[in-house]
Amino acid sequence: DTAVSQTPKYLVTQMGNDKSIKCEQNLGHDTMYWYKQDSKKFLKIMFSYNNKELIINETVPNRFSPKSPDKAHLNLHINSLELGDSAVYFCASTDRVNSPLHFGNGTRLTVT
Amino acid sequence: KNQVEQSPQSLIILEGKNCTLQCNYTVSPFSNLRWYKQDTGRGPVSLTIMTFSENTKSNGRYTATLDADTKQSSLHITASQLSDSASYICVVSAREYGNKLVFGAGTILRVKS
Numbered sequence: 001d002t003a004v005s006q007t008p009k010y011l012v013t014q015m016g017n018d019k020s021i022k023c024e025q026n027l028g029h030d031t032m033y034w035y036k037q038d039s040k041k042f043l044k045i046m047f048s049y050n051n052k053e054l055i056i057n058e059t060v061p062n063r064f065s066p067k068s069p070d071k072a073h074l075n076l077h078i079n080s081l082e083l084g085d086s087a088v089y090f091c092a093s094t095d096r097v098n099s100p101l102h103f104g105n106g107t108r109l110t111v112t
Numbered sequence: 113k114n115q116v117e118q119s120p121q122s123l124i125i126l127e128g129k130n131c132t133l134q135c136n137y138t139v140s141p142f143s144n145l146r147w148y149k150q151d152t153g154r155g156p157v158s159l160t161i162m163t164f165s166e167n168t169k170s171n172g173r174y175t176a177t178l179d180a181d182t183k184q185s186s187l188h189i190t191a192s193q194l195s196d197s198a199s200y201i202c203v204v205s206a207r208e209y210g211n212k213l214v215f216g217a218g219t220i221l222r223v224k225s
Binding site for chain 1: 153155156158163199212215218
């Protein structure tokens, strides 16, 4: 199946822990993103990578570190998790700037 | 205030009926406007993308319109089905910010039988 897949789907952890979310796309796209969807349902961009190079880094705490080992993968590592990090995180990819984004099905992170 | 405002916040309609969702934006200059459908527990899926020179675009029973002068867009759903129950998100691409996407909060549509 061609798609954007992210794991895990659910992640429950305690404050202060470090966790990672993985994302892979087999669509051959050059650009990948991480978005955060908060409780009010707004999707906000966190990071964008083009061909393994960081091109967008919104005002995200440096506890969040994206890593792109190759252009098909963009993982998100979060250090020292806080309650406010609880949200749904979506990975997405696209082949051109004005083309549709293809989203994964999200990772629901709950920090207790 | 968000640069992309959607209305109504939520909507309930009977199966088979039509409905129209609204999107007003202040992003300027803009590159394109998109509508996405997001089912519960899933990622958003693209329905349409329109540039400023297009004023209507259809995708099956979904028809999007765009008035770039008044900065308004609408998404019309014809002959609704139960599977249309979802959140519909309007997204505007801001040309001056490297085509950064600005998302609306979405309209939650529920289709009842």
